[in-house]
Amino acid sequence: MTNNSVVTELMSRIESIFSEPNSPSGTRKSTFLTFCLPGVPISPDDLGFNQKANRLNLTAEQARKAAAKFACLVNRIPQVGHCWPSDQRLLWDEYQTILKDGVVASIETNPEDKKTYDRITNALYPKQEIADLLGKRTAIVDSERLAEYKAYQTKYQQADTRYQSLKRAAQSSEEPTAVQQWRLHGDLYRTEVNNALNDWITYGNKNEIETALAMLDQIEKRNPKLAWLQWQEKLELSKLVTEDNQSFYLTLFSPALFYESADDTRWQRLTWKPAENASRVGSKETQLSISNLTVELIAVQILRPWMNSSLFERQFWQWPDQRDALSDGSDVPQGTLPAYATTMVVARNLTIELESNSEQNAALVEDIKLGNKSDKSISWGPFSLTNATVSGSNLIQCYGMQIVAMGCQKVPKSPNPDLTLQWPEISPQDPDKPPKDPDQPPKDPDQPPKEISVKWLGGEYQFNPKTKISQVKVLVQPAQELLPGSTNIDIRVGNVEFKIHSPIELRINHGEWWVLENTQPDRPNAGDSSTYGPFDVDRLTVEDLSNISIELQPETIVPLWTAQVKSLRLEVNVEGHGWIAYKQWQPGWLETTQDINYCQLQ
Numbered sequence: 001m002t003n004n005s006v007v008t009e010l011m012s013r014i015e016s017i018f019s020e021p022n023s024p025s026g027t028r029k030s031t032f033l034t035f036c037l038p039g040v041p042i043s044p045d046d047l048g049f050n051q052k053a054n055r056l057n058l059t060a061e062q063a064r065k066a067a068a069k070f071a072c073l074v075n076r077i078p079q080v081g082h083c084w085p086s087d088q089r090l091l092w093d094e095y096q097t098i099l100k101d102g103v104v105a106s107i108e109t110n111p112e113d114k115k116t117y118d119r120i121t122n123a124l125y126p127k128q129e130i131a132d133l134l135g136k137r138t139a140i141v142d143s144e145r146l147a148e149y150k151a152y153q154t155k156y157q158q159a160d161t162r163y164q165s166l167k168r169a170a171q172s173s174e175e176p177t178a179v180q181q182w183r184l185h186g187d188l189y190r191t192e193v194n195n196a197l198n199d200w201i202t203y204g205n206k207n208e209i210e211t212a213l214a215m216l217d218q219i220e221k222r223n224p225k226l227a228w229l230q231w232q233e234k235l236e237l238s239k240l241v242t243e244d245n246q247s248f249y250l251t252l253f254s255p256a257l258f259y260e261s262a263d264d265t266r267w268q269r270l271t272w273k274p275a276e277n278a279s280r281v282g283s284k285e286t287q288l289s290i291s292n293l294t295v296e297l298i299a300v301q302i303l304r305p306w307m308n309s310s311l312f313e314r315q316f317w318q319w320p321d322q323r324d325a326l327s328d329g330s331d332v333p334q335g336t337l338p339a340y341a342t343t344m345v346v347a348r349n350l351t352i353e354l355e356s357n358s359e360q361n362a363a364l365v366e367d368i369k370l371g372n373k374s375d376k377s378i379s380w381g382p383f384s385l386t387n388a389t390v391s392g393s394n395l396i397q398c399y400g401m402q403i404v405a406m407g408c409q410k411v412p413k414s415p416n417p418d419l420t421l422q423w424p425e426i427s428p429q430d431p432d433k434p435p436k437d438p439d440q441p442p443k444d445p446d447q448p449p450k451e452i453s454v455k456w457l458g459g460e461y462q463f464n465p466k467t468k469i470s471q472v473k474v475l476v477q478p479a480q481e482l483l484p485g486s487t488n489i490d491i492r493v494g495n496v497e498f499k500i501h502s503p504i505e506l507r508i509n510h511g512e513w514w515v516l517e518n519t520q521p522d523r524p525n526a527g528d529s530s531t532y533g534p535f536d537v538d539r540l541t542v543e544d545l546s547n548i549s550i551e552l553q554p555e556t557i558v559p560l561w562t563a564q565v566k567s568l569r570l571e572v573n574v575e576g577h578g579w580i581a582y583k584q585w586q587p588g589w590l591e592t593t594q595d596i597n598y599c600q601l602q
Contacts, residue, residue: 006274007381010293011035011082013272014382017165018299018345018407030410032339036084038379039347039402041387046070050256054133063133064242071251074302078339078408080332092235092249094326094337095307098317099232105316105421109223117219117226120212127237134250140234140305145205152204154254154301156196158266161299163189165268217310224316231308238306252303253344259401267296267348289355295383299343299407309409312337318417320426329413337414343407350383354394365390420539454542457569458581465543471573473533534573542574545582 015033048056049067058066075091078084125140142150166189170182200206220227238249258266272293311317312326326337333339354361367378368388378385382405388398417423451462569584 006290009274010272010381013270014297014345014405016168017268017270017297018161018343018405031342032080032408032410033082033345033405034078034084034408035082035382035405036403037382038377038384039382039404040073041384041400041402042346043400044259047253047259049133050252051133052256058133060133060135061243064135064240067134067240067250068242068246068248070253071248073403074251074341074344074406075249075304076341077337078341078406080338080408080410084406091304091337091340092306095311096235098311098326099228099235101320102228102317102415103320103424103426104224104228105418106424107222107224107316107421109225113219113223114226117216117223120216121230124209124212124216125234134240137240138237140237142305146209149200149204149206149209150254152196152200152206156193156200157301158299159189159192159196162268163193220310221314221316224314227308227311227314228317231311234308235306249304249306252305254301254303258298258300258346259348267298270295270297289361290352291355292353293351295350296348297404298346300346301343302341309340312411312414313416315416315418316421318415318423318426326414327411329411329416333410335411335414337411339408339410341406342409344403345405345407346401347383347404348399348401350388350396350398352380352396354396356394361394365393365396368396419544452543454546456580456582457584461577461580463542463574463577465541467542467577468575469537469540469542469545469572470575471534471536473531473535473571473573473579475569475571476530476532477567477569545572 014035019029019031019033045056045058046066046069048054048058049063049070072088072090076085077089077091077094124143124146126143127138127140130137130139130141163186166178166182166186169178170186235249239247240250241247255266270293274290274293325335327333327335327339354365364378364385368385368390378388383398384402385396385398387400388396390396450465452465454461454463567584570582571579572582573579
């Protein structure tokens with residue numbers, strides 16, 4: 001993070017509060033926290049554009065300029081690291097390029113799907129003429145019921161974050177106060193989480209909205225052109241322009257009035273005593289003796305009405321040429337869009353108590369007292385002290401707000417096209433790619449391709465890459481007894497989708513569902529394996545198998561089935577070789593995210 005060990009220690013404490021915890025199954029983290037060094041001061045005037053009522057009496061142009069400034073800050077594209085970027089590359093530029101240049105698979109839109117899709121999108125995201133602080137315009141907005149859903153979702157997420165951070169602090173901290181806080185308030189915070197979840201279900205239309213969103217998700221997978229047109233329209237309607245001709249895409253945040261709330265429980269109070277003492281003043285590292293630091297922190301969600309993040313994971317699009325990938329999907333993604341910010345960590349009421357009788361402390365105090373009379377940027381770690389005040393000789397106070405970190409989402413491998421789909425003709429020659437050598441003799445079409453070596457679960461094999469795979473079957477080992485109808489799993493191999501539950505249904509290439517018979521008893525005991533299939537597949541070869549998608553999806557919104565499955569194994573019927581075990585997934589592959597109801601096994 002920084003060569004200052006004490007600053008690193010403090011930043012690690014903040015990271016432990018707001019970062020995704022390590023998975024016990026060893027699953028890679030999909031998020032990370034990156035720090036603003038120094039923090040970015042913000043005021044209510046900077047955030048007033050997000051209010052429904054014009055409490056600050058902003059003109060439309062003032063509101064647009066504030067909205068543009070905020071959007072340009074939080075839409076910078078970060079690298080995977082601990083320092084927020086200083087370059088000016090913006091997320092919406094990459095997103096717009098995808099929707100303009102991306103090639104979409106040639107799948108004809110199903111008329112019935114289109115009717116359902118239009119009905120749901122019009123109900124959830126109506127297009128309206130609106131007049132707000134930013135002026136009059138046509139916009140796609142959240143319906144009243146969807147807005148309620150998001151409001152109660154935010155309350156649940158905040159309660160859960162508060163509970164989880166207190167729990168992690170007690171488990172990892174050596175400070176007695178953290179352990180005592182957990183003992184005193186752990187049960188209370190857990191009750192708050194449960195109450196917030198119940199409110200989300202009861203008043204936030206949780207089941208209704210998530211059922212509709214899941215249906216949209218399924219239709220978009222089957223009808224990529226529908227999704228593409230909807231995403232293009234959302235982007236276009238979110239574009240705004242200031243009077244000085246600065247264009248930007250409206251980006252909001254939630255809770256909208258987090259800085260005015262009288263409910264201080266939204267803010268988490270961090271009290272920290274360093275083991276050693278160091279400081280960052282301007283660009284120069286100096287020693288600073290600190291006895292105590294307190295600060296209030298909150299994670300604020302960044303909202304982009306113009307962006308659908310599922311685009312990055314969709315396998316029905318690709319570039320028309322050999323340009324760089326958005327992300328290579330590695331643990332530390334590389335590409336033109338390796339990650340994007342989803343939350344901002346805001347600090348307020350910062351108090352630093354200095355040790356007395358320190359020359360270094362006296363120099364810093366003098367710098368702060370000079371304030372605006374000096375051009376020197378004063379900061380310590382992720383905190384800007386430019387607007388701080390000094391009480392007495394050793395108490396630094398900074399009550400204003402500042403953004404000290406950004407929570408970021410890694411972008412998976414993208415584009416990652418499913419090569420088994422039908423694709424339109426793509427440009428045969430990339431201008432950046434060297435032309436073929438005219439002296440090189442053409443390949444003999446009758447000459448068989450060289451064999452490839454593959455390492456699968458069943459062992460290592462040599463195959464002709466074009467060897468066909470005619471069938472697949474799935475072996476599921478339950479962790480407990482499975483009851484009829486209690487397990488609802490979709491499995492998708494490339495463009496072939498199977499539904500596994502009681503009764504079992506099969507779907508090939510988005511066709512009809514067929515009821516199948518399970519080859520094992522209807523109610524296997526814990527530890528027994530159930531075999532589903534075999535399922536016929538088309539146009540699948542040994543060469544393709546490692547490059548296609550393999551996904552699981554719960555039929556229900558809440559994946560209760562995750563506790564029932566111990567392992568899943570996929571076997572394939574290779575022409576001339578018979579059945580071979582391809583891969584097996586252990587606990588951990590069932591983890592899902594809030595926005596995605598399927599699990600990407602491969």
